[in-house]
Amino acid sequence: MSEQETPAPEGNGGGAAGNGGSAGGNGGGVVGTLTKKSFTSDQEVRWCPGCGDYAILATVQSFMPELGILPDDTVFVSGIGCSGRFTYYMDTYGVHGIHGRAPALATGIATARPELSVWVVTGDGDGLSIGGNHLIHALRRNVNLKILLFNNQIYGLTKGQYSPTSEEGKVTKSTPFGSVDHPFNPIALALGAEATFVARTMDNDKQHLTKVLRQAAEHRGAAFVEIYQNCNVFNDGAFDLLREKPQGSHNQIRLEHGEPIVFDEGTRCVAVGDNGRLVVAKVDEVDEGSIVVHDVHGRPSLAFALAHLSRGPTEPTAVGVFREVERPVFGEATIAQVDAATERLGKGSLDKLLHSGDTWNVG
Amino acid sequence: MTKQVEEKQRVIVRFAGDSGDGMQLTGDRFTNATAVLGNDLATLPDFPAEIRAPAGTVHGVSAFQIQFASTDILTPGDHPNVLVAMNPAALKAELASVEKGGMVIINEDAFTERNLQKAGYTSDPVTDGTLDGFQVYKVPMTSITVRAVEELGLTRKEAERSKNMFALGLLSWMYGRPTDVTLNWLHKKFGDKPQVYDANVAAYKAGYNFGETTELFANSYMVKPAPAQPGTYRNISGATALAWGLVAASTRSGLRLFYASYPITPASELLHELSRLKNFGVITLQAEDEISAANVALGAAFAGDLGATGTSGPGMDLKAETLGLAVTLELPMVIVDVQRAGPSTGMPTKTEQADLLLAMFGRHGESPLPIVAAKSPSHCFDAAIEAVRIAVKYRTPVILLSDTFLGNSSEPWLLPDVDTLPTIDPNFADGPNAGQEFLPYLRDENLARPWAIPGTKGLRHRIGGLEKEDGTGDISYDPENHERMTNLRAAKVEKVAEDIPPLEVDDPDGDAELLVLGWGSSYGTIRAAARRLREQGRKVAVAHLVHLNPMPTNTGDVVRAYRKVLIPEMNLGQLALLIRGRFLVDAQSFTKVQGLPIHLDELEAEILKVIEG
Numbered sequence: 001m002s003e004q005e006t007p008a009p010e011g012n013g014g015g016a017a018g019n020g021g022s023a024g025g026n027g028g029g030v031v032g033t034l035t036k037k038s039f040t041s042d043q044e045v046r047w048c049p050g051c052g053d054y055a056i057l058a059t060v061q062s063f064m065p066e067l068g069i070l071p072d073d074t075v076f077v078s079g080i081g082c083s084g085r086f087t088y089y090m091d092t093y094g095v096h097g098i099h100g101r102a103p104a105l106a107t108g109i110a111t112a113r114p115e116l117s118v119w120v121v122t123g124d125g126d127g128l129s130i131g132g133n134h135l136i137h138a139l140r141r142n143v144n145l146k147i148l149l150f151n152n153q154i155y156g157l158t159k160g161q162y163s164p165t166s167e168e169g170k171v172t173k174s175t176p177f178g179s180v181d182h183p184f185n186p187i188a189l190a191l192g193a194e195a196t197f198v199a200r201t202m203d204n205d206k207q208h209l210t211k212v213l214r215q216a217a218e219h220r221g222a223a224f225v226e227i228y229q230n231c232n233v234f235n236d237g238a239f240d241l242l243r244e245k246p247q248g249s250h251n252q253i254r255l256e257h258g259e260p261i262v263f264d265e266g267t268r269c270v271a272v273g274d275n276g277r278l279v280v281a282k283v284d285e286v287d288e289g290s291i292v293v294h295d296v297h298g299r300p301s302l303a304f305a306l307a308h309l310s311r312g313p314t315e316p317t318a319v320g321v322f323r324e325v326e327r328p329v330f331g332e333a334t335i336a337q338v339d340a341a342t343e344r345l346g347k348g349s350l351d352k353l354l355h356s357g358d359t360w361n362v363g
Numbered sequence: 364m365t366k367q368v369e370e371k372q373r374v375i376v377r378f379a380g381d382s383g384d385g386m387q388l389t390g391d392r393f394t395n396a397t398a399v400l401g402n403d404l405a406t407l408p409d410f411p412a413e414i415r416a417p418a419g420t421v422h423g424v425s426a427f428q429i430q431f432a433s434t435d436i437l438t439p440g441d442h443p444n445v446l447v448a449m450n451p452a453a454l455k456a457e458l459a460s461v462e463k464g465g466m467v468i469i470n471e472d473a474f475t476e477r478n479l480q481k482a483g484y485t486s487d488p489v490t491d492g493t494l495d496g497f498q499v500y501k502v503p504m505t506s507i508t509v510r511a512v513e514e515l516g517l518t519r520k521e522a523e524r525s526k527n528m529f530a531l532g533l534l535s536w537m538y539g540r541p542t543d544v545t546l547n548w549l550h551k552k553f554g555d556k557p558q559v560y561d562a563n564v565a566a567y568k569a570g571y572n573f574g575e576t577t578e579l580f581a582n583s584y585m586v587k588p589a590p591a592q593p594g595t596y597r598n599i600s601g602a603t604a605l606a607w608g609l610v611a612a613s614t615r616s617g618l619r620l621f622y623a624s625y626p627i628t629p630a631s632e633l634l635h636e637l638s639r640l641k642n643f644g645v646i647t648l649q650a651e652d653e654i655s656a657a658n659v660a661l662g663a664a665f666a667g668d669l670g671a672t673g674t675s676g677p678g679m680d681l682k683a684e685t686l687g688l689a690v691t692l693e694l695p696m697v698i699v700d701v702q703r704a705g706p707s708t709g710m711p712t713k714t715e716q717a718d719l720l721l722a723m724f725g726r727h728g729e730s731p732l733p734i735v736a737a738k739s740p741s742h743c744f745d746a747a748i749e750a751v752r753i754a755v756k757y758r759t760p761v762i763l764l765s766d767t768f769l770g771n772s773s774e775p776w777l778l779p780d781v782d783t784l785p786t787i788d789p790n791f792a793d794g795p796n797a798g799q800e801f802l803p804y805l806r807d808e809n810l811a812r813p814w815a816i817p818g819t820k821g822l823r824h825r826i827g828g829l830e831k832e833d834g835t836g837d838i839s840y841d842p843e844n845h846e847r848m849t850n851l852r853a854a855k856v857e858k859v860a861e862d863i864p865p866l867e868v869d870d871p872d873g874d875a876e877l878l879v880l881g882w883g884s885s886y887g888t889i890r891a892a893a894r895r896l897r898e899q900g901r902k903v904a905v906a907h908l909v910h911l912n913p914m915p916t917n918t919g920d921v922v923r924a925y926r927k928v929l930i931p932e933m934n935l936g937q938l939a940l941l942i943r944g945r946f947l948v949d950a951q952s953f954t955k956v957q958g959l960p961i962h963l964d965e966l967e968a969e970i971l972k973v974i975e976g
Contacts, residue, residue, distance in 0.1 A: 075817045088825050088838065093817040095665055096827025098688050104655035108662020112621055116817050137651035334646055341641035348643030350614045350781045353607060358544060359597045360399045
């Protein structure tokens, strides 16, 4: 945790003076009694049957009560795409914005009101294509946002065009001869933007997803979580080779801070190769000393190398927290600057402002 | 010898030099001294888009024009009586606008062969007859300045830099401007850099004394203070007035101002000014792009702040989709468009008012929003408060139109009593509004919906860009609901018309046949043209729209009451299109798109033509 203190809720200045006055509403009034239901809205969920989004929604709704933050103090912001609907299903405050701009909209909310828990739900098209600029800038500024990027490697809502995370050669409606676009590596992109928290998890692994979300929620500042999410209509099975359930592919490299990076039931590992590059190797074929011990707080080069371990989810791929470091939080720093200026100069007087500089009187 | 002092009613001075010569600063200081003296005034800065165009070229000329008078004036004037040309390029660029027989004061030292060449002169205009018919004064400004500061141990280059202060001193003497205003300012600005301060003071005094002692100038001039309403005045530019208006609206509403913006000429001035005012609780955020700036402001509005963003034309294009979102979210927000000459990058430092139709219709779908346009530099203050008032009361984005001319030019401003400024009630929702339920799209008597901000107990709700069911705000694809919501959003904006003053007509005898209808920064020119024509016994009525959408309820009656309607605009007839379309009136356009304000002379001639035609 950083040394800065969280500003008091009245950080909103005059504007928030009216809040918190009312009781009423339905459920979720007291922290101790929060349940999954407290975070579940009355809207009918309308994703395609079998969509990975259902699993993510259910996990988020059941995990939120753990945080001890009232739904009234929680805001979900989303953009356009299948993930965009997420906001309507959470019984919190929410804004469903325009395509790609959720991080910017959420920056306004989180900066104005540092005491709120603000979540951004986006997808590979929304967050990495049309909204790529806002995503990287929210991460570099370290706005206090929890950004969940549902990556299904396809445009679902527009019915099946390739996305900026689709693999090269991908045949889709807009690439009948195969895509010639090189895909983004979302983890590497977030690391490149100097995000202070970067993680990856899977839609249907409730336990792992919950654990990563918990860590993201506890992080002060911007947390970027890539969630591999199956689109069973337009890109079914994209992550099957990575899934431990039901059949177990043994390709998942689980990252645990301070632990040697070993996977496939202890048989394979990530080791430092001859030229200093990270390699996937058999445990019994390398020196114990060359097995990489994961460190989320250290130099970004390790996280970067881990992000590039595979060319996609068809190869052994790392999941878990890649990086977690501390840096001043944008909204807190912004408000602190306002407070410091007010203390130094005194609370601004409009009358004095108008009369500042050269004035003259007429009889 | 004692020099004669001649009284003048009004004078137009134009300072022109290389963009590195500090002409804007010179003009600005001359303006302040003029303001403090009590003349009425109007200014027009005119500078190139390039930060440093090649020195000495015509592209690099930066000019500042001021008209000051002992009477009430309305424009910076068309044709300077005095041109101060710091180099040949300035003379070349500006001479054409100087009145016949006007005074041309040149910095003789700069008229070298090389500089003449850079300016594109093939022969010396001072001797080849170019200046015949003008009163020419050759003053070796650079060399006198260098001599005046020689004891300060500056390099020659540093010493030469103060020559603008020499020019300021000379003109200050010529028009009897108070010296203490400038000296005090220099002290405040450079007091902690003694050498720079001393050099500027020495140059300024050298210029002043030169005027007084040289035999070059036979007399100086006096322009008496203009009669004005009693009160305290200051000089104010449109950019500052607009920024302060937003701050005033914040103070009067108790809402914190959250201004998000991306740097763009000429709107950056707003970001600069507001970012200085943090002790008013103002948050400023320099966003990664225009789209972000709009979304950050909208997010801040959702969170309960006074969300505002400012830009110019290119940024308006980029913000369009977000404005549509704000229209459907029905959240208060102000979008300032300081218009500049377009299309595309156009002429970034030049003025135009060609974004009216963009403001009206520049979003997909039916997405009306209120539009307020400032009409003078000081009116930017009131216009900003008005934009916020409408935004907050009606829960709607409001576009506030200014332009480069308004933003950069300045005029004396009778300071308002801050306690008399309008109060604005945020009226946040604090509880259920339908029995035990909270309906985010249940409307009040103004058709405005409740503003329930995160953190308010029990008022959780989700809003978004998808069409919403009337009342509940839930997603709805119901055909009739969409039509109802479309009509409701339009009706809400129309309702603002009931809440604004009627369009005032200035028609002294009430029997003019011609109405000149304007909007935005042409206000001063239109009034001045009408005044001149009335002095000649002509009848002309004038009216000026501040609310462009909705227009005042009597607008139709006003335009239909005149046999002829003339609409002067710095575009190709955008207001005219609206007026003709709305009211079936045969309004005529007078248009100008030169990146310059409409000149008084040309408007006067046009009005005369229409009256006689």
